[in-house]
Amino acid sequence: MATKKRWGDLTPQQQAGGIVSATIQLVLAAIAWTDLAKRPAEEVNGPKPMWAVIILVNFIGPLSYFLFGRRRD
Template sequence: MKNQMQKQRWEDMSTGRRAGAIVAGAVQIALAVAAWVDLAKRPAEQVNGPKGLWGVIIAINFIGPISYFVAGRRRSG
């Protein structure tokens, strides 16, 4: 019997699971790139905390870029 926690190989995945993995990866990369571009263009005064730290945090799966967009940028006005 196959262990439930065992990693599935790409060849063993259904077409739907493969598509889901590709979409999730693309979304994750797009979020990270958008966050890094925003961070690079944004002046340090408009970032909550050190820009270098946010650059590293953004690399953490979906949580990093979302955290940056929610808490890393200062609101103007």
């Protein structure tokens, strides 16, 4: 059975990749939540609280909001 790696067991490249991935995720989520907060409910497909929770899902949530959550004119 494989043992779980700890942060110190990762190579510097793996650590950098993890930091970059986490940063991208947090930035995407922050932008999506900001857009959701400023956008009127009439311009959102579905309830805003539902989208606020969906945005929590790594990468998929914010991208889903940008693709499917906002109404297009």
